[in-house]
Amino acid sequence: MAVWAGAALSTLSPLHAVWLTLTAAFLLSLLLQLVPPSVLPSSALFQDLIRYGKTKSGGPPRPAVCRLFEVPKRYFSHFYIISVLWNGFLLWCLTQSLFLGAPFPHWLHTLLRILGAAQAQGGELALSAFLVLVFLWLHSWRRLFECLYVSVFSSSVMHVVQYCFGLAYYVLVGLTVLSQVPMDGRNVSVTGKDLSVQARWFHVLGMMMFIWSSAHQYKCHAILGNLRKNKAGAVIHCNHRIPFGDWFEYVSSPNYLAELMIYISMAVIFGFHNLTWWLVVTCVFFSQALSAFLSHRFYKSKFVSYPKHRKAYLPFLF
Numbered sequence: 659m660a661v662w663a664g665a666a667l668s669t670l671s672p673l674h675a676v677w678l679t680l681t682a683a684f685l686l687s688l689l690l691q692l693v694p695p696s697v698l699p700s701s702a703l704f705q706d707l708i709r710y711g712k713t714k715s716g717g718p719p720r721p722a723v724c725r726l727f728e729v730p731k732r733y734f735s736h737f738y739i740i741s742v743l744w745n746g747f748l749l750w751c752l753t754q755s756l757f758l759g760a761p762f763p764h765w766l767h768t769l770l771r772i773l774g775a776a777q778a779q780g781g782e783l784a785l786s787a788f789l790v791l792v793f794l795w796l797h798s799w800r801r802l803f804e805c806l807y808v809s810v811f812s813s814s815v816m817h818v819v820q821y822c823f824g825l826a827y828y829v830l831v832g833l834t835v836l837s838q839v840p841m842d843g844r845n846v847s848v849t850g851k852d853l854s855v856q857a858r859w860f861h862v863l864g865m866m867m868f869i870w871s872s873a874h875q876y877k878c879h880a881i882l883g884n885l886r887k888n889k890a891g892a893v894i895h896c897n898h899r900i901p902f903g904d905w906f907e908y909v910s911s912p913n914y915l916a917e918l919m920i921y922i923s924m925a926v927i928f929g930f931h932n933l934t935w936w937l938v939v940t941c942v943f944f945s946q947a948l949s950a951f952l953s954h955r956f957y958k959s960k961f962v963s964y965p966k967h968r969k970a971y972l973p974f975l976f
């Protein structure tokens with residue numbers, strides 16, 4: 659056991675440490691939500707840092723000073739603008755290196771090494787990392803489109819810390835993907851000149867899973883958007899209503915479930931064995947579980963007629 663723990667620690671890169679810390683923070687926050695307030699009274703600052711949007715109203719009374727740190731939740735679109743630009747740039751660097759043999763910029767290579775890229779190369783296929791980066795980029799485009807044209811935001815808010823976290827998050831995710839590319843100095847190392855020889859069955863499976871989860875996430879965001887529109891598509895209010903249809907029949911936050919499935923589809927594209935990516939998936943699992951739990955509680959406290967069979971996040975389970 660001690661030998662195993664020692665070996666695990668010696669391969670722990672800064673990236674692993676970051677994802678593990680974030681995972682632990684979300685898990686702990688979720689566990690603290692399960693403790694009744696009579697046993698452990700919650701601090702207003704803590705609740706302010708974990709709640710955003712509609713669930714902000716469900717926490718303990720917030721001191722007036724909290725309002726100074728509020729940012730409109732519609733700024734979610736900024737996360738995806740950053741992601742489209744940053745991950746588009748990383749994809750461009752990777753494409754140049756894969757197809758034209760151009761080395762990564764010096765600063766990017768150094769940054770990847772600092773994050774532990776050298777430790778990460780356990781025989782990963784360059785094609786897998788390339789496909790994951792392409793899908794991350796497409797995912798960001800779709801989410802940006804949804805924020806701008808599908809979702810109807812109310813005047814709900816988030817904490818400025820959550821906003822900064824959201825901006826940094828997509829920068830980190832992109833770097834995590836790129837750190838998995840097998841490198842030879844500043845160039846991508848590809849066995850065989852033709853990338854297509856690296857194609858595997860799990861790339862196809864992951865791609866199908868990605869499209870399926872993305873389609874459901876889009877559908878769920880459209881259902882939420884339509885709750886605030888009339889038949890002609892005009893926005894008529896900004897209240898929160900009970901959503902029905904698609905995966906909403908099973909869980910309160912199917913968009914969070916779909917997000918998890920999207921990250922799992924990328925783990926499949928990585929061939930199931932990429933530990934770093936599974937850490938990302940675990941982090942997303944707990945961050946979305948926390949938001950889903952708070953949303954479910956919001957719906958149950960606001961609507962007496964809320965469907966009893968509906969779970970928070972995982973159909974039939976949680």
Ligand SMILES: NC(=O)c1ccc[n+]([C@@H]2O[C@H](COP(=O)([O-])OP(=O)(O)OC[C@H]3O[C@@H](n4cnc5c(N)ncnc54)[C@H](OP(=O)(O)O)[C@@H]3O)[C@@H](O)[C@H]2O)c1
Nearest residue numbers: 711712809810811812814882885897898899913914917945
């Ligand atoms: N990868 C990650 O770590 C991560 C982190 C956070 C979010 N995300 C993803 O980003 C997406 C959006 O997240 P979110 O937390 O903003 O989702 P959300 O709370 O479900 O909100 C999505 C949209 O629907 C509106 N809405 C929510 N509940 C509604 C209701 N009952 N009636 C009418 N409109 C309603 C919201 O408006 P208002 O809230 O303005 O009222 C917002 O415009 C999700 O798919 C999530 O998975 C990913």
